[in-house]
Amino acid sequence: MPNNQTFTTTGGNGMGINQDKPEAAIHIVESEDKGVALRIDLVEEQVGIVGGGYFISNPEYALRIKRYNWNVYPESNLFSIDGRGKTRIAYDGSNGGEALSIGGSAGIFYNSTNKINLSYSGTQPEFSWRTSSNKNLRFKNTNNNKVPLSLSPNGKVGINTEDFFDEHDLYVNGSVYIKGDSPETYSLYIEGSGVAEEMFILTKVSHI
Known part of the structure; x- marks a missing residue:
């Protein structure tokens, strides 16, 4: 195959690109001369003539990974990047214009005991964090x-x-x-005692 692409029959279980013993269905090793392991170019296409001009069509997806469960339809979306660059993770619905849509909680981990998390508790949005030393x-x-x-x-x-x-x-x-600015009688209401080292009271003067 050209460009060091190999389809091995021994030592691996898939297709290797710059890799003679692939460890996955597709195993890509970064090319030394290009510095890019994988590149996907989406090309617009002129389709017919609409209103005196061409109708431009874009590919629906740049990348899509779907899960097919036995005897279950339709299949579920695991990860996708559509033709506009919108990314969905475990989410099949419309993203409403967001660049990233996640069908579940999102976690940022420093390690297993230090993380921040954005999720839903039922229908209640929730932002939480956890640290090993109560930071x-x-x-x-x-x-x-x-x-x-x-x-x-x-x-x-x-x-x-x-x-x-x-x-x-x-x-x-x-x-x-x-x-x-609200119809409440007081801007500040203290139910209990208050302590102040110094207090100034200024009244507004209206000019008629």
Whole structure:
């Protein structure tokens, strides 16, 4: 075969490209001169004439992996990249324009005990994380390397701080501005006591 492609009959169980002993149905070894193990080019096609011009057709899929279960129809989609670059993982439905659609939970693992997970609990969307040493969940801005928001494993919220001292639920490093645009009587209501080292009360002056 040209370009070092081999279809072996001994030592392997599939088709090998730059591999004389394939370990899968198709076993591709990266070509040294090209630096690309697999390339798929989608080519538009002119189909007929519609309204005085050509109708352009695109391939429906660039790559699709489907599962066929015995005596079950239709088959299920495991992984696909369509002709527009939309990717679906274990999902057969319309993706509504999203570049990535996943039919199940999505997990990012550091190791087996450290991960973040996006999933549904029933019909309730859920974002969760787990660490081996009870670390905070950080929302980090890589432009300035700061952490504007953090959540502790026991429910404490920090804005511009992770110094969760004492037993408070909200920690803010900076000022807080509360604007009441709702029909509620009060913008801030404290059910219980409050402590302040200093407090200023300013009233609005209306000009008629």
